[in-house]
Amino acid sequence: MGEPVVEIAGVGLHPFGRFPDRSVTELGIHAVRAALNDAGITARPAFQAAFCGTAYAGVAAGHKVLAALALTGCPIVDVEAGCASGAAALMLADGAIRAGQYETVLVFGIEKMPKGIIRSTFFEPWREEVGLAATPAYFALRAQRLMRESALTKEDLAAVVVKNRANGAANPDAMFRTPVTAREVLGSRVVCEPLHLWMLCSPNEGAAAVVLRRAEGVSAHRSRVVVRAATLRSHLPGNVLGEATPLAGLIDDRDIPSPTTLAADAAHEESGVGPDEIDVVECQDTDAARELLAYEELRLCAPGEAGSLLASGEVHLGGRRPVNPSGGLLSKGEPLGASALGQVVELTLQLRGRAANQVDGARVALAHTVGRGANASVVILSR
Amino acid sequence: MTEVSIQPEFFLLDAGDGRPALVGTYCRSCARRSFPPSSTCSWCGNEQTDTVHLSRTGTLWGWTAVTAAPPGYRGPVPFGFGVVELPADGIRVVTRVAVADPDQLHHGQPVELVVDVVHTDEESGARVVSWAFAPAGHQEAR
Numbered sequence: 001m002g003e004p005v006v007e008i009a010g011v012g013l014h015p016f017g018r019f020p021d022r023s024v025t026e027l028g029i030h031a032v033r034a035a036l037n038d039a040g041i042t043a044r045p046a047f048q049a050a051f052c053g054t055a056y057a058g059v060a061a062g063h064k065v066l067a068a069l070a071l072t073g074c075p076i077v078d079v080e081a082g083c084a085s086g087a088a089a090l091m092l093a094d095g096a097i098r099a100g101q102y103e104t105v106l107v108f109g110i111e112k113m114p115k116g117i118i119r120s121t122f123f124e125p126w127r128e129e130v131g132l133a134a135t136p137a138y139f140a141l142r143a144q145r146l147m148r149e150s151a152l153t154k155e156d157l158a159a160v161v162v163k164n165r166a167n168g169a170a171n172p173d174a175m176f177r178t179p180v181t182a183r184e185v186l187g188s189r190v191v192c193e194p195l196h197l198w199m200l201c202s203p204n205e206g207a208a209a210v211v212l213r214r215a216e217g218v219s220a221h222r223s224r225v226v227v228r229a230a231t232l233r234s235h236l237p238g239n240v241l242g243e244a245t246p247l248a249g250l251i252d253d254r255d256i257p258s259p260t261t262l263a264a265d266a267a268h269e270e271s272g273v274g275p276d277e278i279d280v281v282e283c284q285d286t287d288a289a290r291e292l293l294a295y296e297e298l299r300l301c302a303p304g305e306a307g308s309l310l311a312s313g314e315v316h317l318g319g320r321r322p323v324n325p326s327g328g329l330l331s332k333g334e335p336l337g338a339s340a341l342g343q344v345v346e347l348t349l350q351l352r353g354r355a356a357n358q359v360d361g362a363r364v365a366l367a368h369t370v371g372r373g374a375n376a377s378v379v380i381l382s383r
Numbered sequence: 384m385t386e387v388s389i390q391p392e393f394f395l396l397d398a399g400d401g402r403p404a405l406v407g408t409y410c411r412s413c414a415r416r417s418f419p420p421s422s423t424c425s426w427c428g429n430e431q432t433d434t435v436h437l438s439r440t441g442t443l444w445g446w447t448a449v450t451a452a453p454p455g456y457r458g459p460v461p462f463g464f465g466v467v468e469l470p471a472d473g474i475r476v477v478t479r480v481a482v483a484d485p486d487q488l489h490h491g492q493p494v495e496l497v498v499d500v501v502h503t504d505e506e507s508g509a510r511v512v513s514w515a516f517a518p519a520g521h522q523e524a525r
């Protein structure tokens with residue numbers, strides 16, 4: 001009996017968008033039912049534990065979903081880790097299975113975000129009152145720094161949006177399914193210079209679910225997708241523009257790794273898979289510059305080379321290593337608790353060879369989220 | 384008219400010389416400064432700290448304008464927002480910026496601490512004021 005292998009037995013998704021007549025519980029039911037069906041689970045008990053990622057759904061939100069499906073009785077834990085909530089739930093489930101605690105675990109993420117700029121209890125009231133809780137402004141300052149230090153232009157930011165919206169056009173579960181031109185992106189109103197409206201993702205609603213199962217050794221399933229690593233990291237102090245949004249940072253912050261880099265390095269070490277071996281990536285594109293920064297932080301390119309990587313076409317469909325073939329958050333929108341698992345659903349389909357924008361021959365995939373806290377997650381899957 | 388600091392503990396309207404100041408922390412262990420002040424150093428976690436006034440001048444390091452009122456904000460838009468580098472203190476500080484037109488600002492521009500009116504409290508009639516940084520020589524924000 002070797003090291004336990006954790007496989008993805010089933011995936012399910014409720015499309016991301018706006019659903020005024022559906023409760024967050026109903027969104028979750030849809031995704032969970034789909035994942036259990038996909039896993040072929042009919043016998044009870046279906047799983048021994050459940051972890052639910054959510055930031056805005058309130059007390060015992062995961063319990064409400066499973067109560068509606070008569071699937072309670074097992075431990076149910078709701079997990080909040082900002083944008084990485086769903087990935088944090090996945091990490092806990094993966095670890096519990098590897099430790100031998102459970103055989104089958106349900107992981108799901110649910111969210112119904114208010115419209116407009118995300119309001120977060122993370123910020124003290126005085127900070128909101130004075131205007132220092134303006135989330136897009138922090139994105140803008142981070143974009144400005146990246147543009148200065150990696151010699152990027154607004155045209156590069158627009159090119160990310162054009163790429164992702166073109167990919168999203170083929171994704172039936174995305175909120176925005178029309179391609180856009182760079183001219184249109186740059187013509188949308190400025191929210192916070194240098195970021196225009198279409199360079200920012202929309203907070204929205206949705207749900208995603210994954211069934212994890214322990215499998216020993218080599219499986220007969222040719223298309224089996226396994227979790228190679230599921231890591232979560234927080235920030236080290238020092239970066240004034242990090243997702244932790246402190247009021248001050250150090251001038252000498254050069255050598256302080258970001259939470260994304262901490263999570264990526266840990267995931268590469270845990271999986272034994274290096275950045276060069278990744279065939280397809282889903283990364284956090286909360287704004288267009290965030291995706292470019294992720295290229296550098298995930299070590300898909302050297303520091304300062306994000307623009308060259310984008311221009312090379314490697315990250316486009318048909319390129320060597322497509323990034324956000326689903327259309328990313330710029331097309332799908334971002335339901336916080338569900339978004340990280342939405343990536344895992346997309347990448348599982350990629351590895352099964354059944355994605356809407358299929359990356360030919362994809363064998364290894366990486367999912368990345370980063371957000372409030374700061375929390376960053378990296379999940380590596382392979383078949 | 385009465386002026387009330389948004390955070391009287393670390394934004395002083397009169398630091399004793401009739402001028403405003405930001406209050407930070409000096410750490411006796413790592414010798415770094417942090418902001419806002421705290422009994423524990425933000426960078427190394429040491430608890431041997433002293434309260435210090437941060438420098439009133441620095442350089443502009445990041446800037447933008449917020450064009451739509453974020454949640455909980457009751458002041459005018461657009462307003463300037465950015466990060467100022469205080470080389471003498473070794474830190475960068477998040478701040479309102481007295482100029483709300485990004486085109487008028489540039490990286491490394493000398494800036495100085497000013498008092499910035501955010502809004503007038505309807506009940507008390509007091510003006511709620513924040514710290515901001517303005518280009519050196521720029522007319523004071525108030």
Ligand SMILES: [Zn+2]
Nearest residue numbers: 410413424427
């Ligand atoms: Zn210290």
